[in-house]
Amino acid sequence: MDFRLLGPFEARHEGQLVEVGSRRQERCLLGVLLLDPGRLVTTERLIDLLWHGAPPGSARGAVHTYIGRLRASLTPYGVRISTRGDGYLVEPDGHRVDVTEFAALVRQAGGVSDPAERVSLLDRALALRRGPLLADTADDELRERLHAPVEELRLVAVELWAQAQLALDRHTLAITELTPLVARYPTREQLVAILMTALYRDARRAEALGLYRRTRDLLVAELGVEPGSRLREVHRRVLADDDRLERTVQPAYLVRVRDESLPWSVGGHPALDFCNTFAGWGHEPPLPGAEWLRGYRTLAVWTGHVGLADEVAVSRLLHLAQRSPDEADDALTAARALRAELYACLVDPDDRRAFDAVARYAEAAARTLVFRRDVDGRGRWWPDLAAGLRLPVHAAAWSAAQLLADPRRLTVRTCPGERCGWLFLDETGLRRWCSLGTCGSREAGTPCRSA
Incomplete structure (x- = not known):
């Protein structure tokens, strides 16, 4: 049926x-x-x-x-x-x-990286909607009670669709679709941010700024809150004629491995690159907030990419994650917690609590290591597959312990840029700025500081 x-x-x-x-x-x-x-x-x-x-x-x-x-x-x-x-x-x-099919298509679209494929999936999903939920069966009161989750999913689908259209330089289509929705949901900041970006790309900068002003006034008057960080950042870039708004929202510094977007390695050490998976792009102090590790699959692929696990282990982890999604989520949560402690430990050498927290992770990792011959003939400690889905956590923790025991630890620098925060090794003592052209520290004249 x-x-x-x-x-x-x-x-x-x-x-x-x-x-x-x-x-x-x-x-x-x-x-x-x-x-x-x-x-x-x-x-x-x-x-x-x-x-x-x-x-x-x-x-x-x-x-x-x-x-x-x-x-x-x-x-x-x-x-x-x-x-x-x-x-x-x-x-x-x-x-x-159709409701179940709609939700499945939206979830599938959210997991693909190619904007054309994402648009195709979302077009199929949105075409399933012929009107309000149970339009001729439920009365207004019942529809209001049942419709909220379905309508929320529709708005998410439209937001994903519009972002993909921007990535394909189809800002006019995005404006046409989003304008009536923003009129109906004027305090939905994600919709407003995407529409502002589309208007800016369509050479309608004044309209984009006017939209922000109306949205801010409404948020303050009705809810008593200021716009969130994402909307404020788009407003700042429109005011500054920031050319990044002319580009797609895909981060500039990434690599593609097994269809996963991974951050470009700039740290000089796997443990630093692990911290840098959440550094950059509009974070709010004190910690960076641009999340690269969106799911367990990304964590597993990243672990193999930086050499903390071999390809056999990565393939095994991806298979296990499909079978046990809850365990995979738990391991991802542990990895993010380790990352936060390691970042705190590296930017503040006097933070003994953070050091002790990393040490506990490293001690747990040490109990899972096996000594194997590497492809170059040398021996190496590897995290054992018996660790299951926590293997990437142990691999990152062991790498962190090696960095903290290495004299190079004293050459770690951190970028002071509010939208950067990247960590890197400066063994020469000559580098004054991080490698990211996006952070703006060079223009501001503020050199990166020793961590």
Whole structure:
């Protein structure tokens, strides 16, 4: 069966419309169950939604009757509505629901790097929407209660679509799509930031600045807050005629490995490059905030790229991460925590707490190391695959311990730029600025400082 909820309710079998439910409330109840196939919805929840918290005494019996009628009309098409405890669910059984397909396409689009491919996926997703959720079935009050997560996902999809269009230099398309949405959601800062960028690229700088001014006034008047860092940064760049707004939002300093975007290695040591995976591009002090390690896959690929693990280990990690996503997320969280402690330790040699925290990670890593012959014939300590998904954490921690025990540790410098913060080795003692042309420290005349 093919169920369509993004607009008027429709049920189709082999392309032909199927009449489901003789009453609007029956189709509405089915729509609620189909919003998340396979997930239990309690009878109390159904009653609350169908009667807006003021049900008649016969509500429970009515729900039971509706379920019976729906089963009778859907069973011939292989649709099963199961009873579990005090609730009901629609068994997935391979049936297609446009809301589920929409969410899957948006998630898939968020994981691809090619802007043309992302636009294609999001065009397919957005084309599924024929109107408001359950347009002819749910009343306004129920739709408002059910629609919020679906509408939020739609806005995310449009934001991703618009950013991809900007990457393809199609700013006019982005303006056309975003202008009515920003009018409807004037305090959604991500939408405003993308629209400001598109207007600037379309030689409409005054309109971009006017949009920021109206948004800021509204945020202050209605919510009592100033715009966030992302929107303020776009405003600053528009004011300064910053040519970075003319380029795509893809970071300038990156490499592509296994379809992952990794930061260009400028630190001179794997432990420094590990810290530099969150340095740069508009962070708020005291710590950098541009997150390169977006997911576990990026962490695993980065570990192999900088030589902390071999390609066999990386392939194994990627396979394990697919099988155990929760464990992968836990390992990524641990890696980010290690990175924050190491960064603090490197920029402030007197921070004994941060040093001790890194030491604990290093001690745990030491218990997992094995001594193996490298390809050049020399021996080397490697993190053992028996460590599983935490292997990259141990590899980074061991690299950090090696740096902290190395005399070169005393030559680490840190860039003072508010939008940079990169760490690098300066063994010559002659470098005054970091390698990043984006940070602006050279123009400001402020040299990088010894860490």
